[in-house]
Amino acid sequence: MTMTNTGNKDTRSGFGAGLYELGTLNPNVVALCADLTGSLKMEKFAESFPDRFFQTGIAEANMMGVAAGMAVTGRIPFAGTFAEFATGRVYDQLRQSVCYSQANVKIAASHAGITLGEDGATHQTMEDLALARALPHMTVVNPCDYNQTRLATLAAAAWEGPLYLRFGRPSVPNFTPVDGPFEIGKAWMIQPGEDLTILATGHLVWEAYEALKILAQKGIRAELINIHTIKPLDEKAIIESALKTGAVVTAEEHLVTGGLGEAVAGLLARHHPVPLRMVAMEDGFGQSGTPAQLMDLYGLNAAGIVAKASELRIR
Amino acid sequence: MIPKTPHSIPDLTSQIRRDIIRMVSAAKSGHPGGSLGSTDFLTVLFAEFLDQDPARWRRDGKNADMFFLSIGHISPLYYSLLARMGYFPVKELATFRQLGSRLQGHPSIENGLPGVHVASGSLGQGLSIACGAALSKRLAGDPHRVYVLLGDGESEEGQVWEAAMFAAHHKISNLTAITDWNGQQIDGPVEEIGGVGDLNAKWTAFGWRVLECDGHNPDDIRNTYRKAAEPGDKPVMILMHTNMGQGVDFMTGSHKWHGKAPSAEQEALALAQLKETLGDF
Numbered sequence A: 001m002t003m004t005n006t007g008n009k010d011t012r013s014g015f016g017a018g019l020y021e022l023g024t025l026n027p028n029v030v031a032l033c034a035d036l037t038g039s040l041k042m043e044k045f046a047e048s049f050p051d052r053f054f055q056t057g058i059a060e061a062n063m064m065g066v067a068a069g070m071a072v073t074g075r076i077p078f079a080g081t082f083a084e085f086a087t088g089r090v091y092d093q094l095r096q097s098v099c100y101s102q103a104n105v106k107i108a109a110s111h112a113g114i115t116l117g118e119d120g121a122t123h124q125t126m127e128d129l130a131l132a133r134a135l136p137h138m139t140v141v142n143p144c145d146y147n148q149t150r151l152a153t154l155a156a157a158a159w160e161g162p163l164y165l166r167f168g169r170p171s172v173p174n175f176t177p178v179d180g181p182f183e184i185g186k187a188w189m190i191q192p193g194e195d196l197t198i199l200a201t202g203h204l205v206w207e208a209y210e211a212l213k214i215l216a217q218k219g220i221r222a223e224l225i226n227i228h229t230i231k232p233l234d235e236k237a238i239i240e241s242a243l244k245t246g247a248v249v250t251a252e253e254h255l256v257t258g259g260l261g262e263a264v265a266g267l268l269a270r271h272h273p274v275p276l277r278m279v280a281m282e283d284g285f286g287q288s289g290t291p292a293q294l295m296d297l298y299g300l301n302a303a304g305i306v307a308k309a310s311e312l313r314i315r
Numbered sequence B: 001m002i003p004k005t006p007h008s009i010p011d012l013t014s015q016i017r018r019d020i021i022r023m024v025s026a027a028k029s030g031h032p033g034g035s036l037g038s039t040d041f042l043t044v045l046f047a048e049f050l051d052q053d054p055a056r057w058r059r060d061g062k063n064a065d066m067f068f069l070s071i072g073h074i075s076p077l078y079y080s081l082l083a084r085m086g087y088f089p090v091k092e093l094a095t096f097r098q099l100g101s102r103l104q105g106h107p108s109i110e111n112g113l114p115g116v117h118v119a120s121g122s123l124g125q126g127l128s129i130a131c132g133a134a135l136s137k138r139l140a141g142d143p144h145r146v147y148v149l150l151g152d153g154e155s156e157e158g159q160v161w162e163a164a165m166f167a168a169h170h171k172i173s174n175l176t177a178i179t180d181w182n183g184q185q186i187d188g189p190v191e192e193i194g195g196v197g198d199l200n201a202k203w204t205a206f207g208w209r210v211l212e213c214d215g216h217n218p219d220d221i222r223n224t225y226r227k228a229a230e231p232g233d234k235p236v237m238i239l240m241h242t243n244m245g246q247g248v249d250f251m252t253g254s255h256k257w258h259g260k261a262p263s264a265e266q267e268a269l270a271l272a273q274l275k276e277t278l279g280d281f
Helices: A011-025 A043-048 A060-072 A083-100 A114-119 A128-134 A146-158 A204-217 A235-245 A260-271 A291-297 A302-310 B009-027 B032-049 B072-084 B090-095 B126-140 B158-169 B199-205 B218-228 B264-271
Strands: A029-033 A053-055 A076-082 A106-110 A139-141 A163-166 A188-191 A196-200 A222-226 A229-231 A248-255 A276-281 B066-069 B146-151 B175-181 B209-214 B236-241
Touching (some): A011 A043, A029 A060, A043 A053, A060 A076, A060 B126, A076 A083, A076 A146, A083 A106, A083 A163, A106 A128, A114 A291, A139 A146, A196 A204, A196 A235, A196 A302, A229 A260, A235 A248, A248 A260, A248 A302, A276 A302, B009 B264, B032 B146, B066 B126, B072 B090, B199 B236, B209 B218
Parallel strands (some): A076 A106, A106 A163, A139 A163, A196 A222, A196 A248, B066 B146, B209 B236
Antiparallel strands (some): A188 A222
8 A cells, every 4th residue: 555654753652642542541541651751752641640640760670560560450551661671671570570470561662773863872772672572471562653653552551461562762754544454463464565575663664665666666566564563473474475475574673683583584484484684783782873874874774675675586 | 357267376377387398398499498487477467467358369459458479489388378268278288389280489370379469589579569559559549458578688689679769759558568587598697698787777768667576476466567557658667577497496597498498307307396286288
């Protein structure tokens, strides 16, 4: 289908909008934030539902535990902080208090990936999908634009069980339809094609859409599928597409290690091995720069996707 | 008081201590020291104070008191106490640490064990969870209390103090935390290993109402639980002075029995000191 950028917006604002809507819809929804309320666009929820908003201060481990206690008692808590602090800093809390305890906590992980930009590598987690994926019982969702992040936030509240919701800081094209489709665990076919499958997640989906046009000029009819749910992976959709095209490129704002690419590689290795290339950052830390500079430097854009596609022999 | 058992506290604590020794001996692993040390005050809590019906226990704790065990390694005590109070069959204690058991080495909810709200074992996490549950109860207008048991060695974990600050800041006054202050941890005396120091001064400085109690004296324990439940705007910390290994002479007061099972000979020696009051499992 044809996509149009209706104006750049940040995905974190999609989360903030979705969270506020949830506040109006469901009295069981509560929110916690570790001193980043403005950054995560949680102010409207906090101001509108002060009884249901809990400022935890800069104490993420405690926040995850408090959220788990609220979940056990029947609330639907959204615990918000930067993705780095929502995974690496609190891994054992996510593992024992949330996942092993089957606590219905929603982890709102903002400023994920390299597009956090100028703050540099201390805050740019490129490992969080791997960490979140590895946790038993954890569902992992990485929406691609404002509209999809809003829908993912609404869907997260209705989803039973721990869920890692990953979104970002920069303003990026907002192009997905306001009413979806969006269903957790169900891949979204954006454009069918015959020659090559592109599986993209997060900020790379728009880049992949741009890449389609470049590839078309080269006579390659690529199929673009949005994998917004990294876990559980929509195995059927991915295998069917690989069977059809025989070549796959994955695209994500994450390290190669443990992200979408390796998840897809593992799946296809088990079921239908095909030539595969990963658009992802090689092992290493990021650095300060504008989001665009960094995505360009590490090849996480349309040109990078076209380059990787060109390495594949298209049948 | 909430009478929930026909058995006296001395009968219960003697049998529970026997259960602890027999469970750990049968499994050839587990943590007898802290389990024995916490038996008296935890039995009084469950038998006389915790407003919770074992037959109608719900994981969400709705309209009931809740108890969280942060020091998951004293699972032998926890399981025995729950079984003896009627949460699940006493005979299930024989499955402790066995393949397929609901009685995992450290508490788990994977197979739904009545009485257990969350997993615990990795230290430092229970107080935060209790804070969340207590806030949730306050939000619901549910007047019931939330209890949580920590260890003194556990208090070396930073998350405990994050939660300490949080609870006072949010005036979580429907929360009673207990620290088993036995002065021992795996590697030796707490003051040699981690140096938690003056816990009363620390919790007071963090904005809590602090009570101290002889954790082996039932009357002192009852009075302290009553005082803790008095209205106020602060969370309450009860510092329970206990002996690790209390009730078995050769285990008392030493860190060496923190996480070690007795031999068959030692098991017999221990059981000879503990009267079988309610029938062994």
